[in-house]
Amino acid sequence: VVWVFIEPEALADGQLRVSGAKAHHLARVLRVRPGERGVAVCEGLAHQFTVLTVEGDRVTAEVEGVSPVGSEPSRPITLLQALLPHTDFDAVLEAGTEMGISRFVPVKAERAVGRAGPDRLPRWRAILESAAEQSHRGAIPAIEAPMELSAALRSVTSMRLLALDPDGTEPLPRQPSDEPIAIAVGPEGGWSAAELAAMTAAGASRVTLGPRILRARLAAVAAAAILVQ
C-alpha cells in the first residue's frame, strides 16, 4: 500500500489531486498506476484512495474513506540528539522516525564531531518524510535547526527529561504512560561533565541502557524502542 503525506489543498470534492514534487514521487519513483490503492495522510486523518489517472506529473485519485490514523505513539517523545557525523545523524533520524519519535532537536554538544547548520534542514526533513511514509506514521516528526544545549533544554521544560549517561544508575522508565518525555543522547564521546550538570539542574534523571557500550547512532533508537512500548 502506497502511504503519502499530503497538504489539505490536495483534497476537494471527494478527490485527491496531487501535482509537483509529490506527484513526481508517486508517478516516477513509486510508479503508481490507475486502480492502485493507497493512503493519503493529512492532519491526523488517513484518506483511503484508489488512483484514477497518472498524467505527466499530475495524479488524481478517488477518496473512498476517511479514518483517524492509529499509528502514532500515545506518548510523545522528543529526542535531544547531539550532532554526529552526517551518516550517523541521518541514520538516527531515519530509525528514530520508524520507532515513533515525535520531534528531533539537534544539539551542538561540546564533544560533537559533526558540524551542521540550518542548511541541513531540507535534507533532514526529506529523510523524516520518507521514513514516516515507509513506516506508516500518522505525522511527519518535527525537527529544529541545530542549537546549543541550553536552548534545547529551554524547549522541553514542560516534559519529563532523561539524560542518557553510561554512568547513570537508573534504567529507563518501563511503565506504559502518555506523559510526554524528552531524552538527551550525547555524541560518541558522551556528554561533558558541564553538560550533565546543566541537564541535572534542568531536572533531568540520568538514565542508562545497561553496562554495554552502544554506538551513539544506536543509543537513541534503543531508548525510543523502550520508551514507546
Added chain:
Amino acid sequence: VVWVFIEPEALADGQLRVSGAKAHHLARVLRVRPGERGVAVCEGLAHQFTVLTVEGDRVTAEVEGVSPVGSEPSRPITLLQALLPHTDFDAVLEAGTEMGISRFVPVKAERAVGRAGPDRLPRWRAILESAAEQSHRGAIPAIEAPMELSAALRSVTSMRLLALDPDGTEPLPRQPSDEPIAIAVGPEGGWSAAELAAMTAAGASRVTLGPRILRARLAAVAAAAILVQ
C-alpha cells in the same frame, strides 16, 4: 580502554602474551603502546592489563587484576533471524551484539531475499567479535550456519519463543526476567502463513512492536532493546 577477547593459552605467569592475528589487530589497528591499559576477556573473566612490549606482531602485557565481567544480560536472548541482503544481515549482527543478543540463528525463510551458506560464517564471526569488543561484552555471541525454520525451532525448544508479526496482538514481555528467550524476526516481506503456523505449533506467541512498520534490519534491534531491559 582497549577491550579484547583472548584464548586461555595467552595467559600464563601473570602475563598476557598475544601473537598472530590478534596481536596484529592490537599493534597495527588499535595501535596499542607500552604503558597502555586494557581488558582481556577469557571465559567470563576480565583481566585488567598494562601493555609491556609491542614487537612486530607480538604483544606482551602485565595482568594486574581479574574480575567477573558484569556486562552480559541476565536473560539470554537467541535471535532467529531470517536471512536478509548481506548489508542488512551484517548490520543486525553488529547492532544485535551491542544490544546483548547471545546467539544468532540465520533462518532460510520462504520470503528471504538474501542467500547465504556456511561460507559466510567466518565473516559473521569477525563482525560479532569486533562488535563484542567495541561494546565491552563479556562473551562473543554464538552464530549457527543458515538453516531451515524447522531446524531452527528444534534448536530452541527449551526456551520461551516469540514470533515477531506485524499482525500480532501481544506486546513484548516487559517484566525483567532471567528466563531464556528466543525471538524470531522475519524478512522484509514477513513470515509466510505456513511459517507462522509452524511457529505457533512450536508454542510461539505472536508479538508485535506496535502499529508502525519497521525495516527488517531494525526490528530485531528494537526487540532486543526491550527484552534485555
